Amino acid sequence: MTTFQMNIVNYNKTSHYNMVYSLAVKNKFYEDDIYANLNDFSFPPSVIKKYSTINATKSKKNKMMHVLNKHTKELNDEWSVNGLLLFNNTEIIGFLFYNLDKINLSLCEFTFLLIDEENQRKGYGSLLMKHFIEKIIEKPLLIRLKTNEKEKMWYKKFGFQEKNEIIFKDDIEGLTDKKNEYEMLYLLTQSFIDIMVLMKMLVNKRGS
Numbered sequence: 001m002t003t004f005q006m007n008i009v010n011y012n013k014t015s016h017y018n019m020v021y022s023l024a025v026k027n028k029f030y031e032d033d034i035y036a037n038l039n040d041f042s043f044p045p046s047v048i049k050k051y052s053t054i055n056a057t058k059s060k061k062n063k064m065m066h067v068l069n070k071h072t073k074e075l076n077d078e079w080s081v082n083g084l085l086l087f088n089n090t091e092i093i094g095f096l097f098y099n100l101d102k103i104n105l106s107l108c109e110f111t112f113l114l115i116d117e118e119n120q121r122k123g124y125g126s127l128l129m130k131h132f133i134e135k136i137i138e139k140p141l142l143i144r145l146k147t148n149e150k151e152k153m154w155y156k157k158f159g160f161q162e163k164n165e166i167i168f169k170d171d172i173e174g175l176t177d178k179k180n181e182y183e184m185l186y187l188l189t190q191s192f193i194d195i196m197v198l199m200k201m202l203v204n205k206r207g208s
Helices: 013-026 031-038 045-052 058-078 124-136 149-156 190-207
Strands: 006-010 079-088 091-101 107-115 142-147 182-188
Touching: 006 124, 013 031, 013 079, 013 091, 031 079, 031 091, 031 107, 079 124, 091 124, 107 124, 142 149, 149 182, 182 190
Parallel strands: 107 142
Antiparallel strands: 006 079, 079 091, 091 107, 142 182
């Protein structure tokens, strides 16, 4: 009889990158975006391959690569990559990733959630999401994510809200209704809300 032992661990690039990327490829899940995000925002193989086929002189290619490398460094200076991996014994069956803003310490970008297609509809996505929320709930964070109409209601079960549902929305810089073709949802931790309340009180006190 097979024994199943579920375990959630923090992502470590040295130990986990290859298995995370392999799971993304297996499930055809944003392979290029996963590659870019987990490699300190390096450009994915498809971009490099496409660029290398461009008929350009060596000097033009060197100039372009300099621009790409500069952009990569700027992104890496702004965000830190964090992740949670779900294992069944020693086999990875899912992951969740989020980026923390190094400049605006209250901003968290929810980036990826994947459960292997062979293990879906078993509650594993909810398991990872609950663990993520428990991990960050005490921090003063505004967590935002891009989603679509089909998945929006699933995220709302965990407290995510649309812009028009958020209190103090006019005082929070950066809230948008859409990002490209995706819907935007937000989760405000209680610590973040407390800070917003305090700021609003101070502003009102100065104005009176």
